[in-house]
Amino acid sequence: MRHLIYSLLATLLIWGGPGQTLAQRQLTMDNAVKLALDKNRDIQVASLETAKYAQKVVEARSYALPAIAGSAQYLYYFNKQVSFLPGSFVGLPENQLATFRVGGSNALVGGIAATQPLFQAGIRSGIKAAQIDEAATNEALTDVRAGVVTDVKKAYLDVLITQEQLRLQQQSIARNEQALKDSRSLLAQGRASRVDTLRAFVTVENLRPTLIQLTNRIGITKTVLKRTMGLDEQETIELQDSLRFDDALFIAPGADAFQDAVQARPEVRRLALIEQLNREQVAIQSAERQPKLSAIGLVQSQSQANNFRVDEYRWPVSSYMGLQLTVPIFTGFRTNSRIQQAQITRQQTETQVANLKEIVRAQVKIGLANVEEARLRIETQRQTIGVAELGYRITRDRWKQGIASRLDLSDAELLLTQAKSNYLQAVYDYLTATVNLDRVMGRIK
Structure with a gap:
């Protein structure tokens, strides 16, 4: 009887219990x-x-490859930008400056910039x-x-x-x-x-x-x-x-x-x-x-107006290309x-x-x-x-x-x-x- 008990225990240990798959x-x-x-x-x-x-x-x-990035910007001016001119332009004394508010209330700027490492x-x-x-x-x-x-x-x-x-x-x-x-x-x-x-x-x-x-x-x-x-x-x-x-x-x-x-x-x-x-x-x-030398370039267009009739905006384009040296x-x-x-x-x-x-x-x-x-x-x-x-x-x-x-x-x-x-x-x-x-x-x- 004792031998049978030992055999059963050994069998259970081998198979891991009744829930174990055969x-x-x-x-x-x-x-x-x-x-x-x-x-x-x-x-x-x-x-x-x-x-x-x-x-x-x-x-x-x-x-080592060029980096190209596009950007766009919209600005609304509560107070328009100020430019300064010599006072003589508007009949003021020479030691005074005249201020003018220029541009539109809405400003749009968009462009593409590129940088190419050369050295x-x-x-x-x-x-x-x-x-x-x-x-x-x-x-x-x-x-x-x-x-x-x-x-x-x-x-x-x-x-x-x-x-x-x-x-x-x-x-x-x-x-x-x-x-x-x-x-x-x-x-x-x-x-x-x-x-x-x-x-x-x-x-x-x-x-x-x-x-x-x-x-x-x-x-x-x-x-x-x-x-x-x-x-x-x-x-x-x-x-x-x-x-x-x-x-x-x-x-x-x-x-x-x-x-x-x-x-x-x-x-x-x-x-x-x-x-x-x-x-x-x-x-x-x-x-x-x-030093580091890179070629840089930018193409940019911008426009300003006091309204949102975008189809009537004028979009002048500016661009440049050059070299940038950092020492x-x-x-x-x-x-x-x-x-x-x-x-x-x-x-x-x-x-x-x-x-x-x-x-x-x-x-x-x-x-x-x-x-x-x-x-x-x-x-x-x-x-x-x-x-x-x-x-x-x-x-x-x-x-x-x-x-x-x-x-x-x-x-x-x-x-x-x-x-x-x-x-x-x-x-x-x-x-x-x-x-x-x-x-x-x-x-x-």
């Missing part, structure tokens, strides 16, 4: 990665960021800076995608190892249940003590809570996987791959793994682009010291300060690039060491499992013959379970280490 999505690791690249929200945000910076390039180029040193640097910024954002998107792929693979492996640990625990329970059955049979024959039978029963019951824990952990790891992929929490998934060791699938790095990693890592390329961007920022700030003379040391800030930022980025390369060097070394260590552990544990299985069979036969004690059988079963668990952990560590190494080497596209 439809399952079959997932291989490759399919999980493809879904994540399509649905992961971090990637979607990064993609929108690249689109935004593409528009910033368009904005930077627009400063502005900062425009070209601004365009180049925007293009570099866009390229750096694309590298950031590549880095986000690589991080998501790595997280999905590791989350997938977490589900696999938890499922394998659950299977291993079920095998251990099955062996101990068989030992309990044998113990009861021997007790009935008078060939085993009651204490041995009680010990076998307690051993089985002590293993069952771990079964529930592992079942619950499967649900948790699947939740993490679904969140990383961008799937809905209510959707159920079933993994198709298995946790297995295949050394042939691992591609060892070349002789110069560090240089390969530096060239392939998107975050290294992004930081190098930011270093170029900072150099352009220095050029942009330095350009503020140089900075003194800006309160603002330009010098901005140049110094840009140069300091460039120096910071250069230091960050050097530091990141050293970090990559260490990551490559650690990644290769972790892969090699896990491979050696797999080979060792593979042999250990064979020895542990043989030892368990011999001890079980000796126990049935009354030569070995129940404690010896428990120790043999525990050693077998531990050997299989260690092998399973070594395979998981190896696969995780290869995923991390691919990330370190920049192999994830």
